[in-house]
Amino acid sequence: EKGGYEHFMLKExxxxxxAIEDTYRGRMLVNEGIIKMSGIDDHLxxxxxxxxxxxxxxxxxxxxxxxxxxxFEDLARIPVEVEYASEFRxxxxxxxxxxxxxAISQSGETADxxxxxxxxxxxGAFVFGVCNVVGSSISRVTDAGAYTHAGPEIGxxxxxxxxxxxxxxxxxxxxxxxxxxxxNNSDFHMYLxxxxxxxxxxxxxxxxxxxxxEVANHxxxxxxxxxxxxxxxxxxxxxxxxxxxxxxxxxxxxxxxxEMKHGPIAxxxxxxxxxxxxxxxxxYEKVVSNVQEIKSRKGKIIAIVTExxxxxxxIADHTITIPDTFEALTPLLTTIPLQLLSYHIAVMLGKxxxxxxxxxxxxxxx
Ligand code: F6R
Numbered sequence: 001e002k003g004g005y006e007h008f009m010l011k012e013x014x015x016x017x018x019a020i021e022d023t024y025r026g027r028m029l030v031n032e033g034i035i036k037m038s039g040i041d042d043h044l045x046x047x048x049x050x051x052x053x054x055x056x057x058x059x060x061x062x063x064x065x066x067x068x069x070x071x072f073e074d075l076a077r078i079p080v081e082v083e084y085a086s087e088f089r090x091x092x093x094x095x096x097x098x099x100x101x102x103a104i105s106q107s108g109e110t111a112d113x114x115x116x117x118x119x120x121x122x123x124g125a126f127v128f129g130v131c132n133v134v135g136s137s138i139s140r141v142t143d144a145g146a147y148t149h150a151g152p153e154i155g156x157x158x159x160x161x162x163x164x165x166x167x168x169x170x171x172x173x174x175x176x177x178x179x180x181x182x183x184n185n186s187d188f189h190m191y192l193x194x195x196x197x198x199x200x201x202x203x204x205x206x207x208x209x210x211x212x213x214e215v216a217n218h219x220x221x222x223x224x225x226x227x228x229x230x231x232x233x234x235x236x237x238x239x240x241x242x243x244x245x246x247x248x249x250x251x252x253x254x255x256x257x258x259e260m261k262h263g264p265i266a267x268x269x270x271x272x273x274x275x276x277x278x279x280x281x282x283x284y285e286k287v288v289s290n291v292q293e294i295k296s297r298k299g300k301i302i303a304i305v306t307e308x309x310x311x312x313x314x315i316a317d318h319t320i321t322i323p324d325t326f327e328a329l330t331p332l333l334t335t336i337p338l339q340l341l342s343y344h345i346a347v348m349l350g351k352x353x354x355x356x357x358x359x360x361x362x363x364x365x366x
Contacts, residue, residue: 006347007155007343007347007353007354008154008155008354009155009157009159009247009339009343009353009354010343010353011155012153012154012155012159012160013159013160013206013336013339013340013343014206015150015151015160016159016160016163016164016199016202016206016336017199017200017202017203017206018199019148019149019150019151019160019163019164020163020164020167020198020199020202020332021199022149022150022151022164023148023149023150023164023167023168023171024167024171024195024196025149027146027171028171028192028195028196030192030193030196033185033188033189033192035171035174035175035178035192037146037171037172037175039128039144039145039146040144040146040172040175040176042144043126043128043143043144044179046100046126047078047100047172047176048176048179048180049098050078050098050099050100050126051079051096051098051099052078052079052080052081052098052099052100053072053078053079053080053081053099053100053101053102054080054081054082054083054088054093054095054099054100054101054102054120054125055068055069055080055081055082055083055101055102055103055104056082056083056084056085056088056101056102056103056104056113056116056117056120057082057084057085057103057104057105057110057113058084058085058086058105058110058112058113058363059158059242060106060158060161060162060239060242061104061105061106061110061113061158061161061162061165062082062084062085062104063162063235063236063238063239063242064104064162064165064166064169064235065082065102065104065169066082066234066235066238067166067169067232067235067236067331068080068082068102068104068165068166068169068170068173069081069082070231070232070235070328071169071170071173071232071328072169072172072173072176074173074328075173075174075176075177075182075183075191075328076173076174076176076177076180076182076183077177077180077182078176078180083116084112085103085110085112085113085115085116086112086366088116088119089112089115089116089119093119095119095120095123095124095125096123096124096125097123097124097125099120099123099125099126100125100126100127100128101116101117101120101125101126101127101128102127102128102129102130102169103116103117103127103128103129103130103138103142104129104130104131104165104169105129105130105131105132105136105138106131106132106133106148106150106153106158106161106165107131107132107133107136107361107362107363108129108131108132108133108136108137108138108139109133109136109137109138109362109363109364110138110362110363110364111363111364111365111366112363112366113138114137114138114141115366117129117138117141117142118141121141121143126143126144127141127142127143127144128142128143128144128145128146129141129142129144129145129146130145130146130147130148130165130168130169131145131147131148132147132148132149132150132153132161132164132165134147146168146172148161148164148165148167148168149164150164153361154354154361155353155354156246156354156355156356156359156360156361157243157246157247157342157353157356159339162239162335163202163332163335166331166332167195167198167332170195170328170329171195174188174191174192190326191326191328191329194325194326194329195329197325198325198329198332198333201322201323201325201332201333202332202333202336204322204323205322205323205333205336205337206336206340208320208321208322208337208340209340211320212320212337212340212341212344213340213344215302215318215320215341216341216344216345216348217344217348218300218318219273219300219302219345220248220345220348220349222250222271222272222273223250223251223271224250224251224252224253224267224271224272224273225241225244225250225251225252225253225272225273225274225275226241226252226253226254226255226264226267226268226272226273226274226275226299227240227241227244227252227253227254227255227274227275227276227277227338228254228255228256228257228260228274228275228276228277228287228290229254229256229257229276229277229334230256230257230258230277230282230283230286230287231282231283231327232282232327232328232330232331233277233279233282233330233331233334234254234255234256234257235331236277236331236334236335236338237254237255237256237257237275237277238254239254239335239338240252240254240275240277240335240338240341240342241253241254242254243338243339243342244341244342244345246356246359247342247343247346247351247353247356248342248345248346248349248351249349249351249356249357250345257276257283257286257287257290258286258290260290260293260294261293265293265294265297268294268297268298268299269297269298269299270298270299270300272299272300273299273300273301273302274294274299274300274301274302275302275303275304275338275341276290276291276294276301276302276303276304276312276316277303277304277334278291278303278304278305278309278312279304279305279306279322279327279330279334280305280306280308280309280324281306281326281327281330282327282330284311287312288311288312288315291303291312291315291316292315295315300317301315301316301317301318302316302317302318302319302320302341303315303316303318303319303320304319304320304321304322304334304337304338305319305320305321305322306321306322306323306324307321307322307323307324308324309321320337320341322334322336322337
């Protein structure tokens with residue numbers, strides 16, 4: 001059942017190339033230059049006329065929502081707010097008929113997300129679901145939706161659900177951007193072609209597994225770990241930190257790299273590993289200076305860089321490379337080494353990777 005892998009989590013990490021293909025198969029027609037999604041096509045005007053999109057979710061799905069905020073605003077020029085479902089539902093939010101709410105949930109059973117949907121519907125918003133489990137409660141109460149088609153995710157720590165959620169949300173943003181004219185035809189085609197290369201680029205990223213295992217060995221006894229990223233990769237930093245804390249029980253925090261100097265930099269010393277996402281796109285020069293600041297305070301740097309990188313690689317203690325891609329698609333690649341790093345650290349510490357203590361796969365209580 002684990003297909004030869006030691007844990008479901010590892011199997012699911014390795015399934016990401018095929019899971020993402022399953023997500024876009026039949027929806028993204030590269031040669032025709034079309035994105036077909038009935039849940040969007042049937043309600044196109046609701047989306048095109050939306051005052052804003054509110055995304056609600058919990059945990060890893062909330063991180064996918066944060067990535068989507070960057071993508072929607074960048075490609076489709078629609079204002080987006082991303083909310084923890086648990087906060088949204090209890091804070092008397094302002095919701096109107098012109099709002100579109102997107103609920104993201106792997107299980108489709110999360111109680112807080114369900115309650116947020118109910119509240120939005122009562123206030124006249126149009127509710128769209130992004131779920132993995134077919135026929136789940138959330139997929140049944142939403143007005144429309146799109147399944148991620150990632151296949152069953154058994155490991156409690158979410159992996160392929162996250163990257164397939166980002167894939168679906170990227171397709172939606174591209175489709176709306178094209179309809180609105182905020183993305184031109186030639187860029188739209190380039191995005192489709194690049195998205196089609198993502199599965200093979202993830203395969204390539206997975207080839208760093210042995211190297212990541214060695215890196216994990218250096219840091220398995222750390223008490224804390226910081227994760228930094230900017231722009232599209234800020235939510236990836238949050239997700240990397242969540243993966244580490246939930247399966248290895250090492251305290252980890254994700255931060256936007258530029259926020260370092262507003263507090264967290266005080267934590268840096270030789271005992272503090274800092275995972276920095278420093279891809280060539282997206283404020284690279286700024287991240288280089290963040291890396292220098294950490295180094296001068298003796299922090300240990302594990303950098304996720306683009307193939308061919310020189311600047312950050314010279315300073316970092318360890319570098320893990322990913323293939324180059326468009327900035328908006330980098331989260332689909334930068335996530336991979338962070339998943340593997342957490343996995344190996346947890347295995348080395350003898351933790352129950354697939355069923356971490358105190359956690360459940362589907363959180364049906366508030
Ligand atoms: C983290 C994790 C949780 C879930 C969260 C939402 O690895 O699995 O943080 O992401 O409980 O669950 P869903 O997506 O099923 O609503």
